[in-house]
Amino acid sequence: MNPLLLDFPTSFTTERLTIRMPHPGDGQVVYDALTRSRAELKDWLPFAQKEQTLEETEANMRRAHAKFLNREDLRLLIFHKENGTFIGSSGLHRMNWDVPKFEIGYWCDAAFSGKGYMTEAVQGIAHFAFTELHANRIEIRCDALNKKSRAIPERLSFQLEGILHNEALSVDGKSLRDTCIYAKVKA
Structure with a gap:
């Protein structure tokens, strides 16, 4: 299957959210959220290790669009959905279009953490992947120590298929970490 020939929506909604592909010009809202949230994100995400400029963030959004x-x-x-405020970023990554399978990653602006937005977004993205992209498998991988990240697939009935011990370096490169693999497969 040639994924370039697949037509599917570039945006969709859930009860409280609008979820869409990045557009040129989105750099400012993402930059502002990253700046506010760096302290919360830096333990888990490589891109949060150093402060990015607005220009770097905008270039990243344009690459993501392409x-x-x-x-x-x-x-x-x-x-x-109601006020257009940016809440966070997610997506379908490390894709295998032949299966098809996808990995969901996510981060939330710290100002909106703990309000259920990311759980709602991940549920909507999983539904989108199963219905629009005909996914047979969706994975969520996260550091075993990241309790907030682990809570999302657990709330959404993803199965913990395993823990890969000493599988990755911490984002600061100072210690070995375990990686949890959660998955949901097509019913």
Whole structure:
């Protein structure tokens, strides 16, 4: 299957959210959220290790837009449906279009953490992957110590298929970490 020939929506909604592909010009809202949230994100995400400039963030959004169109990576930005406030970023990554299978990654603006937005977004993205992209498998991988990240697949009935011990370095490169693999498969 040639994924470039697949037509599917570039945005969708859930009860409280609008979830869409990145567009040129999204750099500012993402930059602002990263700046506010760096302290919370830096223990878990490589891109949060150093402060990015607005220009770097905008360039990243434009690359994400191009990758989405080329079906190489499907980054998705999450906005509040009523007021358009940026809440976080997610997407379908490390894709295998032959299966098809996808990995969901996510991060939330610290100002919106703990309100159920990311759980709602991941549930919506999983539904999108199963219905629009005909996924047979969706994975969520996260550091075993990241309790907030682990809570999302557990709330959404993803199965913990295993823990890969000493599988990765911590994002600061100072220690070995275990990686949890959660999955949901097509019913």
